[in-house]
Amino acid sequence: MTGALQDLGWSDFFAEAAEPFLQDESVQAEPGRIASVGRASYQIWTAQGLEDALLAGTLRQEAPGQQVPVIGDWVIAQRLAEAQALRIQQVLPRRTTFARAVHGGTAEQIIAANVDVVFIVTTPDQDFDLPRLGRYVAAVQVSGAEPVVLLNKSDLVQDAAWYLEQVRRLGPDLPAHQISAAQHGGLDSIQPYFTPGRTVALIGSSGVGKSTLTNRLLGQEVAATGSVRETDQQGRHTTTGRTLYRVPGGGLLIDNPGLRDIAVWDADSRSVNFEVIEELATKCRFRKCTHMTEPGCAVQRAVQKGQLDAQVLAAYHEAQGQPVRRPKKR
Numbered sequence: 456m457t458g459a460l461q462d463l464g465w466s467d468f469f470a471e472a473a474e475p476f477l478q479d480e481s482v483q484a485e486p487g488r489i490a491s492v493g494r495a496s497y498q499i500w501t502a503q504g505l506e507d508a509l510l511a512g513t514l515r516q517e518a519p520g521q522q523v524p525v526i527g528d529w530v531i532a533q534r535l536a537e538a539q540a541l542r543i544q545q546v547l548p549r550r551t552t553f554a555r556a557v558h559g560g561t562a563e564q565i566i567a568a569n570v571d572v573v574f575i576v577t578t579p580d581q582d583f584d585l586p587r588l589g590r591y592v593a594a595v596q597v598s599g600a601e602p603v604v605l606l607n608k609s610d611l612v613q614d615a616a617w618y619l620e621q622v623r624r625l626g627p628d629l630p631a632h633q634i635s636a637a638q639h640g641g642l643d644s645i646q647p648y649f650t651p652g653r654t655v656a657l658i659g660s661s662g663v664g665k666s667t668l669t670n671r672l673l674g675q676e677v678a679a680t681g682s683v684r685e686t687d688q689q690g691r692h693t694t695t696g697r698t699l700y701r702v703p704g705g706g707l708l709i710d711n712p713g714l715r716d717i718a719v720w721d722a723d724s725r726s727v728n729f730e731v732i733e734e735l736a737t738k739c740r741f742r743k744c745t746h747m748t749e750p751g752c753a754v755q756r757a758v759q760k761g762q763l764d765a766q767v768l769a770a771y772h773e774a775q776g777q778p779v780r781r782p783k784k785r
Protein backbone atom coordinates (compact mmCIF):
# COMPACT_ATOMS: atom_id res chain seq x y z
CA MET A 456 0.00 0.00 0.00
CA THR A 457 1.00 3.58 -0.36
CA GLY A 458 3.36 5.49 1.87
CA ALA A 459 0.53 7.89 2.63
CA LEU A 460 -1.32 5.13 4.45
CA GLN A 461 1.80 3.97 6.26
CA ASP A 462 2.26 7.48 7.62
CA LEU A 463 -1.23 7.10 9.08
CA GLY A 464 -0.29 3.86 10.84
CA TRP A 465 -1.18 1.33 8.15
CA SER A 466 0.84 -1.89 8.37
CA ASP A 467 0.92 -5.50 7.16
CA PHE A 468 -1.37 -6.39 10.06
CA PHE A 469 -4.16 -4.22 8.63
CA ALA A 470 -3.31 -4.96 4.99
CA GLU A 471 -3.83 -8.66 5.61
CA ALA A 472 -7.13 -8.11 7.40
CA ALA A 473 -8.32 -5.75 4.66
CA GLU A 474 -7.49 -8.00 1.73
CA PRO A 475 -10.83 -9.82 1.46
CA PHE A 476 -12.69 -6.50 1.45
CA LEU A 477 -10.52 -4.91 -1.21
CA GLN A 478 -10.55 -7.80 -3.70
CA ASP A 479 -13.75 -6.92 -5.53
CA GLU A 480 -12.60 -4.16 -7.84
CA SER A 481 -16.14 -3.36 -8.99
CA VAL A 482 -16.70 -1.92 -5.51
CA GLN A 483 -14.67 1.20 -4.90
CA ALA A 484 -13.51 0.35 -1.42
CA GLU A 485 -10.47 1.70 0.36
CA PRO A 486 -8.95 1.85 3.82
CA GLY A 487 -9.22 4.89 6.06
CA ARG A 488 -8.50 5.77 9.67
CA ILE A 489 -11.07 7.33 12.00
CA ALA A 490 -10.04 10.90 12.88
CA SER A 491 -13.25 12.10 14.49
CA VAL A 492 -16.49 10.56 15.69
CA GLY A 493 -19.64 12.65 15.56
CA ARG A 494 -23.22 11.73 16.26
CA ALA A 495 -24.10 11.33 12.61
CA SER A 496 -20.85 11.59 10.75
CA TYR A 497 -17.22 10.68 10.88
CA GLN A 498 -14.03 12.06 9.48
CA ILE A 499 -11.45 9.65 8.20
CA TRP A 500 -7.91 9.99 7.00
CA THR A 501 -7.48 8.27 3.64
CA ALA A 502 -4.67 8.25 1.10
CA GLN A 503 -6.35 11.41 -0.26
CA GLY A 504 -6.41 13.32 3.00
CA LEU A 505 -9.10 14.07 5.56
CA GLU A 506 -12.57 13.16 4.29
CA ASP A 507 -16.15 12.98 5.57
CA ALA A 508 -17.68 9.58 6.05
CA LEU A 509 -20.99 8.01 7.00
CA LEU A 510 -21.69 4.76 8.73
CA ALA A 511 -23.27 1.92 6.75
CA GLY A 512 -26.64 0.90 8.20
CA THR A 513 -25.31 -2.52 9.12
CA LEU A 514 -22.75 -0.92 11.44
CA ARG A 515 -25.17 1.30 13.32
CA GLN A 516 -26.17 -1.38 15.79
CA GLU A 517 -23.67 -3.23 17.82
CA ALA A 518 -24.12 -6.89 16.97
CA PRO A 519 -21.84 -9.86 17.61
CA GLY A 520 -18.81 -9.53 15.38
CA GLN A 521 -19.94 -6.09 14.28
CA GLN A 522 -18.20 -3.15 15.84
CA VAL A 523 -18.92 0.54 15.82
CA PRO A 524 -15.79 2.45 14.84
CA VAL A 525 -13.92 4.45 17.47
CA ILE A 526 -11.14 6.99 17.21
CA GLY A 527 -7.99 5.42 15.76
CA ASP A 528 -9.79 2.53 14.06
CA TRP A 529 -8.88 1.39 10.58
CA VAL A 530 -11.97 0.88 8.45
CA ILE A 531 -12.93 -0.13 4.94
CA ALA A 532 -14.95 2.59 3.29
CA GLN A 533 -16.79 2.65 0.02
CA ARG A 534 -16.56 5.70 -2.19
CA LEU A 535 -20.10 6.67 -3.17
CA ALA A 536 -20.22 7.97 -6.70
CA GLU A 537 -23.05 10.46 -6.18
CA ALA A 538 -22.53 11.56 -2.60
CA GLN A 539 -19.46 13.51 -1.62
CA ALA A 540 -18.78 11.05 1.12
CA LEU A 541 -17.38 7.69 1.98
CA ARG A 542 -19.46 4.98 3.57
CA ILE A 543 -17.80 2.98 6.32
CA GLN A 544 -18.51 -0.71 5.69
CA GLN A 545 -16.23 -2.59 8.01
CA VAL A 546 -14.06 -2.03 11.06
CA LEU A 547 -10.74 -3.86 10.77
CA PRO A 548 -9.35 -5.82 13.72
CA ARG A 549 -7.70 -3.65 16.38
CA ARG A 550 -4.07 -4.01 17.39
CA THR A 551 -4.65 -2.29 20.73
CA THR A 552 -7.82 -1.13 22.47
CA PHE A 553 -8.32 1.39 25.21
CA ALA A 554 -11.48 0.53 27.10
CA ARG A 555 -13.26 1.74 30.19
CA ALA A 556 -15.60 -0.26 32.34
CA VAL A 557 -19.24 0.76 32.13
CA HIS A 558 -22.45 -0.39 33.84
CA GLY A 559 -20.61 -1.10 37.05
CA GLY A 560 -17.93 -3.18 35.42
CA THR A 561 -20.27 -5.57 33.62
CA ALA A 562 -19.39 -4.22 30.18
CA GLU A 563 -16.62 -2.31 28.53
CA GLN A 564 -16.69 0.62 26.19
CA ILE A 565 -13.84 0.94 23.74
CA ILE A 566 -12.72 4.55 23.52
CA ALA A 567 -9.72 4.41 21.22
CA ALA A 568 -8.00 1.82 19.04
CA ASN A 569 -4.58 1.19 17.63
CA VAL A 570 -2.71 3.49 20.02
CA ASP A 571 1.01 2.71 20.33
CA VAL A 572 2.11 5.05 23.10
CA VAL A 573 0.11 6.80 25.83
CA PHE A 574 1.45 9.94 27.45
CA ILE A 575 0.16 10.04 31.02
CA VAL A 576 0.34 13.73 31.86
CA THR A 577 0.66 14.95 35.45
CA THR A 578 1.98 18.05 37.22
CA PRO A 579 4.14 18.73 40.30
CA ASP A 580 1.24 19.94 42.44
CA GLN A 581 -1.91 18.47 44.01
CA ASP A 582 -2.46 16.39 40.86
CA PHE A 583 0.64 14.36 41.63
CA ASP A 584 -0.55 11.07 43.10
CA LEU A 585 1.73 8.06 42.78
CA PRO A 586 -0.84 5.29 43.45
CA ARG A 587 -3.17 6.85 40.88
CA LEU A 588 -0.33 7.13 38.36
CA GLY A 589 0.33 3.46 38.99
CA ARG A 590 -3.27 2.63 38.10
CA TYR A 591 -3.01 4.65 34.89
CA VAL A 592 0.22 2.89 33.94
CA ALA A 593 -1.49 -0.46 34.50
CA ALA A 594 -4.51 0.61 32.44
CA VAL A 595 -2.25 1.60 29.55
CA GLN A 596 -0.37 -1.68 29.72
CA VAL A 597 -3.66 -3.59 29.64
CA SER A 598 -4.62 -1.66 26.49
CA GLY A 599 -1.53 -2.96 24.72
CA ALA A 600 0.09 0.47 24.40
CA GLU A 601 3.33 1.66 25.98
CA PRO A 602 2.98 4.07 28.93
CA VAL A 603 5.15 7.20 29.21
CA VAL A 604 4.78 9.63 32.11
CA LEU A 605 5.11 13.34 31.41
CA LEU A 606 5.63 15.77 34.27
CA ASN A 607 4.28 18.97 32.77
CA LYS A 608 4.56 22.44 34.34
CA SER A 609 8.03 21.50 35.54
CA ASP A 610 8.73 25.25 35.38
CA LEU A 611 6.68 25.61 38.58
CA VAL A 612 9.15 23.76 40.80
CA GLN A 613 12.85 23.66 41.52
CA ASP A 614 12.94 19.94 42.19
CA ALA A 615 11.26 18.41 39.13
CA ALA A 616 13.89 15.66 39.27
CA TRP A 617 12.50 14.52 42.64
CA TYR A 618 9.09 13.96 41.05
CA LEU A 619 10.63 11.95 38.23
CA GLU A 620 12.45 9.81 40.78
CA GLN A 621 9.12 9.07 42.45
CA VAL A 622 7.59 8.09 39.12
CA ARG A 623 10.47 5.71 38.42
CA ARG A 624 9.59 3.86 41.62
CA LEU A 625 6.57 2.59 39.69
CA GLY A 626 8.93 0.69 37.42
CA PRO A 627 12.60 1.11 36.59
CA ASP A 628 11.87 0.92 32.87
CA LEU A 629 8.95 3.32 32.88
CA PRO A 630 9.95 6.31 30.74
CA ALA A 631 9.34 9.65 32.46
CA HIS A 632 10.15 13.11 31.16
CA GLN A 633 9.85 16.59 32.57
CA ILE A 634 8.43 19.18 30.23
CA SER A 635 6.92 22.62 30.25
CA ALA A 636 4.39 22.82 27.44
CA ALA A 637 3.70 26.48 28.14
CA GLN A 638 7.37 27.41 27.92
CA HIS A 639 8.32 24.96 25.15
CA GLY A 640 10.59 23.18 27.64
CA GLY A 641 11.75 19.58 27.25
CA LEU A 642 9.81 18.99 24.06
CA ASP A 643 12.87 17.50 22.33
CA SER A 644 12.78 14.66 24.86
CA ILE A 645 9.34 13.57 23.63
CA GLN A 646 9.85 14.25 19.91
CA PRO A 647 11.45 10.78 19.38
CA TYR A 648 8.08 9.14 20.17
CA PHE A 649 6.66 10.68 17.01
CA THR A 650 7.87 8.53 14.14
CA PRO A 651 5.93 8.00 10.90
CA GLY A 652 2.86 5.84 11.48
CA ARG A 653 3.18 5.79 15.29
CA THR A 654 0.13 6.84 17.30
CA VAL A 655 0.46 8.63 20.63
CA ALA A 656 -2.54 9.41 22.88
CA LEU A 657 -2.80 11.83 25.81
CA ILE A 658 -4.49 11.13 29.12
CA GLY A 659 -4.49 13.00 32.43
CA SER A 660 -6.69 15.07 34.70
CA SER A 661 -8.29 18.31 33.67
CA GLY A 662 -5.90 21.25 33.75
CA VAL A 663 -2.60 19.40 33.53
CA GLY A 664 -1.91 20.97 30.14
CA LYS A 665 -3.02 18.44 27.52
CA SER A 666 -4.44 21.09 25.19
CA THR A 667 -1.37 23.25 25.58
CA LEU A 668 0.85 20.27 24.78
CA THR A 669 -1.29 19.31 21.77
CA ASN A 670 -0.97 22.83 20.38
CA ARG A 671 2.79 22.78 20.90
CA LEU A 672 3.24 19.42 19.21
CA LEU A 673 1.12 20.41 16.25
CA GLY A 674 2.66 23.85 15.99
CA GLN A 675 -0.77 25.48 15.88
CA GLU A 676 -3.74 26.20 18.10
CA VAL A 677 -5.96 23.22 17.36
CA ALA A 678 -7.07 21.99 20.73
CA ALA A 679 -8.95 25.16 21.69
CA THR A 680 -10.62 25.44 18.32
CA GLY A 681 -10.71 21.73 17.59
CA SER A 682 -14.46 21.45 17.25
CA VAL A 683 -16.34 22.22 14.12
CA ARG A 684 -20.04 22.90 13.76
CA GLU A 685 -21.92 20.45 11.62
CA THR A 686 -25.49 19.85 10.67
CA ASP A 687 -26.83 16.32 10.72
CA GLN A 688 -29.63 14.88 8.56
CA GLN A 689 -32.31 16.22 10.89
CA GLY A 690 -30.88 19.69 10.63
CA ARG A 691 -29.62 19.68 14.20
CA HIS A 692 -26.22 21.00 15.03
CA THR A 693 -23.76 18.46 16.22
CA THR A 694 -20.32 19.24 17.44
CA THR A 695 -17.57 17.00 16.25
CA GLY A 696 -13.99 17.55 17.11
CA ARG A 697 -11.25 16.05 15.09
CA THR A 698 -9.06 14.34 17.60
CA LEU A 699 -6.62 12.23 15.60
CA TYR A 700 -4.03 14.64 14.31
CA ARG A 701 -1.05 14.24 12.06
CA VAL A 702 2.02 15.63 13.76
CA PRO A 703 4.33 17.69 11.53
CA GLY A 704 7.51 15.70 11.05
CA GLY A 705 5.78 12.34 11.53
CA GLY A 706 3.49 10.42 13.81
CA LEU A 707 -0.07 10.87 14.98
CA LEU A 708 -1.57 12.33 18.12
CA ILE A 709 -4.91 11.49 19.75
CA ASP A 710 -6.31 14.07 22.13
CA ASN A 711 -9.86 12.86 22.58
CA PRO A 712 -12.42 14.04 25.14
CA GLY A 713 -13.48 10.49 25.99
CA LEU A 714 -9.92 9.38 26.50
CA ARG A 715 -8.32 12.41 28.06
CA ASP A 716 -10.23 12.56 31.31
CA ILE A 717 -9.05 9.36 32.84
CA ALA A 718 -9.67 10.84 36.30
CA VAL A 719 -13.38 10.51 35.62
CA TRP A 720 -13.15 6.82 34.86
CA ASP A 721 -10.86 6.30 37.76
CA ALA A 722 -13.73 7.55 39.92
CA ASP A 723 -16.08 5.22 38.05
CA SER A 724 -13.93 2.24 38.76
CA ARG A 725 -14.41 3.01 42.43
CA SER A 726 -18.14 3.01 41.99
CA VAL A 727 -17.66 -0.54 40.73
CA ASN A 728 -16.52 -1.42 44.23
CA PHE A 729 -19.50 0.43 45.66
CA GLU A 730 -21.71 -1.83 43.61
CA VAL A 731 -20.20 -4.74 45.48
CA ILE A 732 -21.25 -3.00 48.71
CA GLU A 733 -24.77 -2.48 47.44
CA GLU A 734 -24.95 -6.12 46.47
CA LEU A 735 -23.83 -7.17 49.97
CA ALA A 736 -26.28 -4.71 51.52
CA THR A 737 -29.20 -6.74 50.24
CA LYS A 738 -28.22 -9.31 52.89
CA CYS A 739 -28.04 -6.85 55.81
CA ARG A 740 -30.59 -7.48 58.58
CA PHE A 741 -31.97 -3.94 58.38
CA ARG A 742 -33.16 -2.54 55.12
CA LYS A 743 -31.86 0.92 56.02
CA CYS A 744 -28.56 -0.36 57.32
CA THR A 745 -25.79 2.24 57.15
CA HIS A 746 -23.13 -0.50 57.44
CA MET A 747 -21.55 1.22 60.41
CA THR A 748 -22.44 -0.52 63.68
CA GLU A 749 -25.73 -2.29 63.03
CA PRO A 750 -26.04 -5.91 64.10
CA GLY A 751 -26.41 -8.38 61.25
CA CYS A 752 -24.63 -6.09 58.77
CA ALA A 753 -23.48 -8.18 55.83
CA VAL A 754 -21.09 -5.46 54.68
CA GLN A 755 -19.22 -5.31 57.98
CA ARG A 756 -19.15 -9.10 57.98
CA ALA A 757 -17.53 -9.09 54.54
CA VAL A 758 -14.89 -6.68 55.82
CA GLN A 759 -14.18 -8.92 58.82
CA LYS A 760 -13.85 -11.94 56.58
CA GLY A 761 -11.43 -10.04 54.37
CA GLN A 762 -13.80 -10.16 51.39
CA LEU A 763 -14.14 -6.40 51.19
CA ASP A 764 -11.39 -3.86 51.65
CA ALA A 765 -12.08 -1.67 54.69
CA GLN A 766 -10.72 1.31 52.74
CA VAL A 767 -13.38 0.80 50.09
CA LEU A 768 -16.07 0.86 52.74
CA ALA A 769 -14.55 4.01 54.23
CA ALA A 770 -14.60 5.63 50.78
CA TYR A 771 -18.21 4.54 50.41
CA HIS A 772 -19.18 6.16 53.70
CA GLU A 773 -17.33 9.28 52.66
CA ALA A 774 -19.19 9.36 49.35
CA GLN A 775 -22.49 8.92 51.21
CA GLY A 776 -21.63 11.92 53.39
CA GLN A 777 -21.52 9.72 56.47
CA PRO A 778 -19.01 10.19 59.25
CA VAL A 779 -16.01 8.17 58.25
CA ARG A 780 -14.91 5.36 60.49
CA ARG A 781 -11.40 4.69 59.37
CA PRO A 782 -10.42 1.05 59.70
CA LYS A 783 -8.78 0.36 63.06
CA LYS A 784 -5.27 -0.96 63.12
CA ARG A 785 -4.92 -4.19 65.03
Ligand SMILES: Nc1nc2c(ncn2[C@@H]2O[C@H](COP(=O)(O)OP(=O)(O)OP(=O)(O)O)[C@@H](O)[C@H]2O)c(=O)[nH]1
Pocket residue numbers: 607608609610611634635636637638660661662663664665666667668715
Ligand atom coordinates in the same frame (compact mmCIF):
# COMPACT_ATOMS: atom_id res chain seq x y z
N1 LIG B 1 3.15 27.02 34.42
C1 LIG B 1 2.70 26.25 33.44
N2 LIG B 1 1.39 26.30 33.09
C2 LIG B 1 0.96 25.51 32.10
C3 LIG B 1 1.84 24.64 31.40
N3 LIG B 1 1.13 23.97 30.48
C4 LIG B 1 -0.16 24.40 30.58
N4 LIG B 1 -0.25 25.33 31.56
C5 LIG B 1 -1.47 26.05 31.95
O1 LIG B 1 -2.36 25.17 32.62
C6 LIG B 1 -3.72 25.51 32.33
C7 LIG B 1 -4.47 24.30 31.82
O2 LIG B 1 -3.92 23.93 30.56
P1 LIG B 1 -4.75 23.11 29.47
O3 LIG B 1 -3.82 22.86 28.35
O4 LIG B 1 -6.05 23.76 29.16
O5 LIG B 1 -5.05 21.76 30.28
P2 LIG B 1 -5.90 20.49 29.82
O6 LIG B 1 -5.20 19.31 30.39
O7 LIG B 1 -6.09 20.51 28.36
O8 LIG B 1 -7.25 20.70 30.57
P3 LIG B 1 -8.71 20.16 30.16
O9 LIG B 1 -9.03 20.74 28.81
O10 LIG B 1 -9.60 20.69 31.25
O11 LIG B 1 -8.61 18.67 30.17
C8 LIG B 1 -3.67 26.66 31.33
O12 LIG B 1 -3.83 27.87 32.04
C9 LIG B 1 -2.25 26.57 30.77
O13 LIG B 1 -1.76 27.81 30.34
C10 LIG B 1 3.23 24.63 31.79
O14 LIG B 1 4.06 23.94 31.24
N5 LIG B 1 3.59 25.46 32.81
Ligand SMILES: [Zn+2]
Pocket residue numbers: 736739740744745746747749751752753754755
Ligand atom coordinates in the same frame (compact mmCIF):
# COMPACT_ATOMS: atom_id res chain seq x y z
ZN1 LIG C 1 -25.18 -3.20 56.57
